[in-house]
Amino acid sequence: MAIYIVRRLVAAVILLLIVTAAVFAIFFLVPRLAGATPEDLASRYVGKTADAEQIHVIAVKLGFTDPIWVQYGRFLKGLVAGADYSTGPTTVHCPAPCFGYSFLTQNPVLPDLLDRLPVTLSLAAGAALIWVVAGVATGVVSALRPGSIFDRAAMGVALAGVSLPIFFTGLLSLAVFSYALGITAPGGSYTPIEDNPFLWAYDLLLPWITLAFLYAAGYARLTRAGMLDTMGEDFIRTARAKGLPERTVVVKHGLRSALTPILTIFGLDLGLLLGGAILTESTYSLPGIGKYSVDAVVNNDLPKVLGVVMVGSIFIILANLVVDLCYAIVDPRVRYS
């Protein structure tokens, strides 16, 4: 098991190298192939009246005049050895792992990311909890009474949940619950959990539900299908033949099996949650990684984008590793070595 984890982590590091190299290529190689000069790239990060000379100075400062592998090497070096940056009057050391400095705001990226990570994690954790519980519960009840009114209503709502975009449900729910009824926090509210856990939950309630709605729908449908399959299995008949109460049969024997594929999906979703977080955080103006990444991309701020990509990739890799390890615990037939 330990060897397995180490091997996965090594693979993760290689993956990160490839992903960041790809981002570098998209940012620098593609425009260069399209004929853009280092100055063209640098012109994104200067005021509108800067002339060619000033832009050139910035291009040199940001390192755009170096070959791309030198730039990538500098990025990697910053990760392992840290880097020095000039603030004008002084030089500041950015300790390893240094994700670089934002081209636009000249802030180091890592503290920004770490600052925003708790918001995204809070959003993700709460939403994930809600969607798993709500989705699975709905799916189970639907599966036990397929074709019933509850089943049809739930699957209808689920379809709506999968189809409606977050910025629509988000803004609508803000307008209704926060502004018209005043029962939930307005957009932009966020209280760190360590300051006040109740306020934290209150502020995040609407974003949680909005984000969870999107996923819960899918999970309800998945769970329903999985349960319908599982409840037809021989071992369910065995469980009943033992005289187990139906509730035990459904939960302990049925759901346990039906949840295994859902666990896999959950791992992927958790990793890819950044996508949902981008929209949710943008809609609710939450200062998390998702919002940060939108701003980074909109502003062509490469170091920020790289930082987000790194965090996102690490998120995906870890989520999948954890899920794979959980899989081994849940399903004894799976063993890693």
Add this chain to the structure above:
Amino acid sequence: MRSRRVAAAAVIAVSTLALAACGGGSSGGSSSSGGGSDVGGVHNVSDVTGGTIRYANSGDWDSLDPADTYYSYSWNFARLYSRALVMFKSAPGKDGATLVPDLAESLGKPSDDAKTWTYTLRQGVKFEDGTPVTSKDVKYAVERSLDKTTFPNGPTYFNDFLDLQGYTSPYADSDPNKLGLKAIDTPDDRTIVFHLKQPFSGFDYFAQMPSTAPVPVAKDTGSKYKEHVVSTGPYMFDTNDLGKSFTMKRNPNWDQATDPNRKPLPDRIEVALNVNSDDIDNRLQSGDLDVAIEGTGVGPAAQGKVLADQTLKANTDSAISARLWYTSINSDVAPLDNIHCRKAVEYAADKTGYQRAYGGATGGEIATNLLPPVIPGAEKFDTYPTPGNAGDAAKAKDELAQCGQPNGFTTGISYRAERPKEKATAEALQQSLAKVGINLEVKPYPLGDYAKLYAGKPDFAKANSLGLNVFGWAADWPDGYGFLAQMVDSRAIRASGGNTNFGVKDPEVDAMLDKALVTTDTTAREKIWVDIDKKVMDDAYILPGIWSKGLLYRPPNLTNVFITDGYQMFDYLALGTTRK
């Protein structure tokens, strides 16, 4: 090359992207009818102090550092915490576009050749820590703003006009006091003298930029200074969470006696950054927010709702901005090298379609010439009048005949692919021009490289027959120089691309621009801008579309609300609130 460019047009907007982003998104404009409110005057007049005003920004600030900011809302707002030598007067309408001395006792005193400008500082102005402000702090502030490596976002007017003699940055300055720049003298603590390498009649506009607000050298931390800017204005920073929010409180060392321009009302100011723009509109209406700081007006989603509701509508102001949406007519592309073919385009275009593309009357006012009405001295005229601005096919065909193309011709029309309004513009023009036989091939290009590689690169535009190019332009401040220089100076056109003049080539226009630069008499100078405007229209190089407008929502609790022509949005210096 460089000196000629400086002489002709120091302000080279190299990046259209930066322009689009930094131009204030749509810097608000003066006043016109709209929303049924009294726009020319002041709403909710009050001198009640106290309370908190809450601002929200849908994006991030470029920088709070006075040397490194280039949004007009930011310049508007900076007056709360910094005092430049000169400022736009805190007054409604046209008065707001006039310059008044702020840190200085009076406006700049030019030498006869307009190459030397002298200012005398007011007495008794202090930094937030109580240290007196001297002219050396102003000099240092301007010096550091020259360092574009450290402050890439800010304007470059001082870099272009001061006689730098190779000076680059106080951070590379061998002078022990970091005051080695020869172009600025500080003969005593209250006097500062600027030496330009060429005449510039509008230097007071430079002196109103936040980069002349004093910075104490001891507190300067370069690119980190934005984390705590040392205040000279009525408010100072309390908390500052970069990229998220900041708050301001009253500055105890600001003295009303030194400041005739400000009457600070609220006790506290809160600004949230990176807030969803639709949510901003919602919160303004629900009372959870006071001001959308960018001043661009409510978004399309909220606009319909606001206009449909009489109560909400009564709380709106329609601000016309110093921004023109236009389509350039490229004289490089045959047959548009013939003035009659260009005039045919002017006559054939249906401007009501242009206006519809921008959301109708709420989105803007139909423009018949270049200079937006908010620019001091601007005149409205119509060189190519058509019935109802809907185009005149008969006159267009007449011009086509004179051009030798009686059956019309075919050419390309480019626009920025990411902008649906420009797409709609191109399609509207395609329709109306087709009526006289001018067939347009619609060609979208990516926004980011539109000026650099496509429409703004002369050989590309010519090779691809981009006869018409949809574009837009806004001035840094309401003044003919800032508005026109980039659009019409033919000497600013570079073969390498990155141009914002897509085809105006008239030596007479260039000469008039040069003349304006040395004309220190304001009225005379403003007359020259109008003359240039008329000449360009006569040449039919530009098809004006609309002067942009924004629908600003004003929550009932705000007091002293008015739109200033200086920034074409609410004047943030004047605002108060009844909400405690």
Add this chain to the structure above:
Amino acid sequence: MTTDVTPPAFLDVRDLRVHFPTDDGVVKAVDGLSFTLERGKRLGIVGESGSGKSVTSLSIMGLHKARAAKISGEIWLGGQELVSAGSEQVRKLRGRTMAMIFQDPLSAMHPYYSVGQQIVEAYRLHHDVSKRDARTRAVQLLDRVGIPQAASRFDDYPHHFSGGMRQRAMIAMALSCNPELLIADEPTTALDVTVQAQILDLIRDLQAEFNSAVIIITHDLGVVAELADDILVMYGGRAIETGSAASVFETPQHPYTWGLLGSLPRWDRERSDRLMPIPGSPPSLINVPAGCAFHPRCAYDELTDGLATTVRPELRAVGTNGHRVACHLSDERRRQIFDDEIRPKL
């Protein structure tokens, strides 16, 4: 519902009908089945797939799809009627009074729980004992059914066990509460031949030890020959022949039974000497042929004066030893055909 007033046997199935309404028609999986079984006896129910034998056993257990099925008749178990009893009442009998082992022990055991856990679960459900005691009991049972090093295999999962061991474990689970009725549904079908014999031996030994009543459900007469005291042959949802194992094997009455016997492998005969396998396929349970359900496949249906195609034959006694058959052929003719044509080839 019934006029039978004789006291019910230990297991007494009377006129059991299990019908499943579907869009295509009513599936009459079991259509009027009656039989009895006493404690300590072993009944073999034989038939092809689709003959209704598995539905019968599931109905007794109360495991038929209650929402989809229409069930009528009576099932008496130890003096309690199950068809009319509440589902909760029947559930409490399951595992304790009646237990069941299934055909495929791999799919019948939950893959995520250890074998020991699954036995403990069944045992503790009906016995208020500590986990430790339950574990001890489970290890004893595993040991009893012949799992070597039972204590160390307790925590193994089903996929760690071989097929035979799994079936042994299933038996251990079924026997954990000393059930009075054990139903084994094709208990050896999925196993190797050598293992089959061991499992059958085990069932027989345990049955003797626990004195349970046992129903073996199988399509394989060989299994029945090994194990059963009595035999019930089912076809098209009904019983067509029943009697003691000895009697049925010695003097099989129904042409269908002949076919079944004829398909038994024999080491001492050439295949060419044997009967042909039964032609055709089992009847659709939606459209059971009129008259004798077997007549389309029967070689002798023309000898019944058309009765075979019109009248459904009822079980009637042949002789006095309780051997009964549902066939329109006269006893004499059957004996004649059996002696002349069938016996030489068996």
